[in-house]
Amino acid sequence: MPLSSLRSLQLGSxxxxxxxxxxxxxxxxxxxxxxxxxxxxxxxxxGYPSTVARFLVTGGAGFIGSHIVQxxxxxxxxxxxxxxxSSGREENLEAFTPGAVGSGAAVELxxxxxxxxxxxxxxxxxxxxxxxxxxxVSVPRxxxxxxxxxxxxxxxxxxxxxxxxxxxxxxxxxxxxxxAYGESEVLPKVETMPVDPRSPYAASKVAGETLLxxxxxxxxxxxxxxRYFNVFGPRQLxxxxxxxxxxxxxxxxxxxxxPTIHGDGSQTRDLTYIDNVVAANxxxxxxxxxxxxxxxxxxGGRVSILEVYRTMAEALGSDLEPVFGETRAGDxxxxxxxxxxxxxxxxxxxxxPWTEGLKRTLExxxxxxxxxxxxxDA
Ligand code: UD1
Numbered sequence: 001m002p003l004s005s006l007r008s009l010q011l012g013s014x015x016x017x018x019x020x021x022x023x024x025x026x027x028x029x030x031x032x033x034x035x036x037x038x039x040x041x042x043x044x045x046x047g048y049p050s051t052v053a054r055f056l057v058t059g060g061a062g063f064i065g066s067h068i069v070q071x072x073x074x075x076x077x078x079x080x081x082x083x084x085x086s087s088g089r090e091e092n093l094e095a096f097t098p099g100a101v102g103s104g105a106a107v108e109l110x111x112x113x114x115x116x117x118x119x120x121x122x123x124x125x126x127x128x129x130x131x132x133x134x135x136x137v138s139v140p141r142x143x144x145x146x147x148x149x150x151x152x153x154x155x156x157x158x159x160x161x162x163x164x165x166x167x168x169x170x171x172x173x174x175x176x177x178x179x180a181y182g183e184s185e186v187l188p189k190v191e192t193m194p195v196d197p198r199s200p201y202a203a204s205k206v207a208g209e210t211l212l213x214x215x216x217x218x219x220x221x222x223x224x225x226x227r228y229f230n231v232f233g234p235r236q237l238x239x240x241x242x243x244x245x246x247x248x249x250x251x252x253x254x255x256x257x258x259p260t261i262h263g264d265g266s267q268t269r270d271l272t273y274i275d276n277v278v279a280a281n282x283x284x285x286x287x288x289x290x291x292x293x294x295x296x297x298x299x300g301g302r303v304s305i306l307e308v309y310r311t312m313a314e315a316l317g318s319d320l321e322p323v324f325g326e327t328r329a330g331d332x333x334x335x336x337x338x339x340x341x342x343x344x345x346x347x348x349x350x351x352x353p354w355t356e357g358l359k360r361t362l363e364x365x366x367x368x369x370x371x372x373x374x375x376x377d378a
Pocket of ligand 1: 259
């Protein structure tokens with residue numbers, strides 16, 4: 001039975017035990033629950049079919065994407081990674097020994113740019129869902145390079161949605177951003193608030209959300225945008241001026257170079273440890289929020305950038321004083337997520353608070369830190 005005809009069975013199906021469509025053929029597909037088709041790969045020892053789904057993870061060699069890949073593999077699923085390695089790193093995937101597309105490896109690797117529609121088409125063939133993490137993630141870089149930011153973050157998202165639609169992929173999860181909330185003084189930020197993009201980066205991510213909503217409304221595709229709030233953790237690049245503040249501070253402290261705090265450091269962020277973000281993505285893979293949903297995913301509190309620095313310096317036993325510089329263009333002042341919708345739709349809870357996440361992150365940077373190296377522009 002061709003995949004395209006099986007896809008149509010998703011409509012009107014009900015939740016429950018998987019319905020076996022072709023038990024005789026272990027390479028066939030089964031209908032699992034109400035949202036997805038999964039491939040039947042092997043028989044478990046007790047005589048029941050085991051099902052394995054393959055998900056496309058764009059940016060899967062990068063910080064957030066590689067953690068999602070790891071979680072999918074741990075959960076018994078498979079992954080296809082699309083990454084242009086502009087900020088992704090091969091070492092983030094080497095534990096999985098990736099193979100080429102079609103090789104049958106648990107992790108398949110396709111090198112390419114989401115701005116290339118043909119590459120997106122190849123990436124989406126035969127996958128059961130998409131986690132779209134590939135992006136230019138820096139607010140200041142977007143101010144310097146608005147067109148490239150749009151090309152990757154917005155056109156790239158359109159390319160992937162279109163490729164997913166053509167391939168009959170039924171599920172699409174997008175890494176959206178809390179930058180959508182902009183400068184509103186109301187805290188916490190709740191999904192019903194109007195968007196207020198203050199940078200080309202924020203605009204590009206809001207555009208991605210609206211594309212997902214429109215595809216969810218127009219086609220047989222369940223689309224969900226997860227608005228991440230300042231994600232940090234192991235594997236976040238620390239050798240780029242465009243990376244997250246914790247990674248930059250960690251490197252400065254470990255190398256004894258005074259970091260720059262932009263403004264007076266009183267701006268606050270809802271720092272979200274990577275494991276929480278991964279849990280939200282994996283929950284969405286199983287639960288299926290209403291199509292077009294926007295859901296904020298945060299760390300459960302907010303902390304000033306100066307306090308972040310002081311906490312990190314204390315943890316590393318450093319008395320290095322920061323330098324205070326100009327406020328950054330496009331910066332928002334305060335950020336805090338309202339987590340009620342995430343709790344309701346995803347069963348989300350903050351599993352790792354930022355202080356514990358920071359401890360784990362610093363341990364990781366200490367373990368990999370091997371002296372100064374030249375900054376890259378990734
Ligand atoms: C971050 C993410 C963005 C995400 C958003 C969600 C990165 C690189 N950016 O943007 O993708 O969508 O959160 O909320 O992960 N700062 C300093 N000194 C530095 C670096 C930063 O003072 O050396 C300050 C910044 O001015 C800012 C704060 O720290 O006020 C956080 O900056 P950053 O980590 O770049 O994150 P956002 O711009 O909030």
